[in-house]
Amino acid sequence: MPAIEILGFEKTYMVGFWRKRPKCALSPLHLTVRDGEIFGFLGPNGAGKTTTLKLLMGLVFPTAGSARLLGQEWTDPRVKAQIGFLPEQPYFYDHLTAHELLNYYAQLSGVPGKERSRRVEAMLQRVGLPEVKGVQLRKFSKGMLQRVGIAQAILHDPKLVFFDEPMSGLDPMGRREVRDLMEQLKHEGKTVFFSTHILSDAEALCDRVAIIHKGELRGVGAVEDLTSSVQGKVEVIWQGTQVPTSMKALGAECHVTGDTVRAIISESQQDAAIDALRRERLRLISIVPVRTSLEAYFVEKLQRAETTAGRMA
Ligand SMILES: Nc1ncnc2c1ncn2[C@@H]1O[C@H](COP(=O)(O)OP(=O)(O)OP(=O)(O)O)[C@@H](O)[C@H]1O
Numbered sequence: 166m167p168a169i170e171i172l173g174f175e176k177t178y179m180v181g182f183w184r185k186r187p188k189c190a191l192s193p194l195h196l197t198v199r200d201g202e203i204f205g206f207l208g209p210n211g212a213g214k215t216t217t218l219k220l221l222m223g224l225v226f227p228t229a230g231s232a233r234l235l236g237q238e239w240t241d242p243r244v245k246a247q248i249g250f251l252p253e254q255p256y257f258y259d260h261l262t263a264h265e266l267l268n269y270y271a272q273l274s275g276v277p278g279k280e281r282s283r284r285v286e287a288m289l290q291r292v293g294l295p296e297v298k299g300v301q302l303r304k305f306s307k308g309m310l311q312r313v314g315i316a317q318a319i320l321h322d323p324k325l326v327f328f329d330e331p332m333s334g335l336d337p338m339g340r341r342e343v344r345d346l347m348e349q350l351k352h353e354g355k356t357v358f359f360s361t362h363i364l365s366d367a368e369a370l371c372d373r374v375a376i377i378h379k380g381e382l383r384g385v386g387a388v389e390d391l392t393s394s395v396q397g398k399v400e401v402i403w404q405g406t407q408v409p410t411s412m413k414a415l416g417a418e419c420h421v422t423g424d425t426v427r428a429i430i431s432e433s434q435q436d437a438a439i440d441a442l443r444r445e446r447l448r449l450i451s452i453v454p455v456r457t458s459l460e461a462y463f464v465e466k467l468q469r470a471e472t473t474a475g476r477m478a
């Protein structure tokens with residue numbers, strides 16, 4: 166059973182004050198997320214990521230389409246108990262402390278009294294906030310509030326978690342911690358669906374990703390399939406600052422950084438390149454097939470869409 170099935174969700178907002186006109190935020194979207202995977206929902210600003218998450222949460226109603234979460238209708242109240250959600254810009258009562266707020270959420274989601282305190286403490290520990298649990302939220306930084314938001318999303322031990330921009334406002338260490346936390350959630354058998362525009366985080370973390378642009382799905386697949394090998398090219402890295410003439414003769418594109426040199430050559434020249442380095446007594450560090458990055462795939466999908474739209478206009 167898939168964790169999420171989006172069956173043609175569509176959303177048109179009416180915008181303008183006097184003369185309202187329709188604005189399509191999401192064209193019919195069909196998407197399936199498997200049970201137990203970390204799924205990245207990628208797209209530039211205004212692509213329709215938050216709209217999709219709000220539709221799934223039942224915070225806005227679709228113009229058309231429906232969805233199933235954990236095999237049930239997405240509006241079914243029984244589903245709500247099994248899902249967690251971090252909104253894009255979480256807002257909390259800021260006179261409460263982190264401990265009070267989480268305790269309140271634990272009560273709301275029916276965590277039994279005896280277990281509540283232990284669960285809240287564990288959650289504060291898990292998101293790296295144990296020392297500030299007694300500080301009012303109005304004194305928290307953006308990154309600290311984001312951590313409180315993540316804690317409230319997973320406090321009731323949901324099977325399926327939705328995060329809208331979970332890395333937003335976090336420093337590099339904080340981003341790393343959130344990535345680790347998402348991996349832990351996956352190991353606990355949960356499904357994680359998150360939106361982001363930080364492609365390196367998605368690349369490091371996701372089993373599969375979808376790319377959305379101007380409300381339309383542009384691509385979906387496993388990260389390693391989307392970043393597939395560039396036909397017949399390898400990257401050779403060696404220690405040194407010079408490029409042997411015999412290497413240049415192979416038509417290698419070389420870049421010197423610090424005390425290493427990177428060269429891109431065709432796979433058929435690989436043995437000749439190793440011989441060239443051996444003759445010059447240069448230390449080989451690695452030879453790996455060249456892959457396109459997720460960023461290159463993302464940019465290509467967006468540009469292709471622009472070109473097609475340009476041609477159609
Ligand atoms: N309540 C609303 N009324 C009118 N238009 C809206 C509303 N909410 C969103 N939109 C429009 O729908 C489109 C998609 O917005 P959405 O917030 O889903 O994008 P996003 O992918 O989450 O972007 P970001 O990365 O900036 O968060 C945008 O053009 C936005 O202006």
Ligand SMILES: [Mg+2]
Nearest residue numbers: 214215216253
């Ligand atoms: Mg958004």
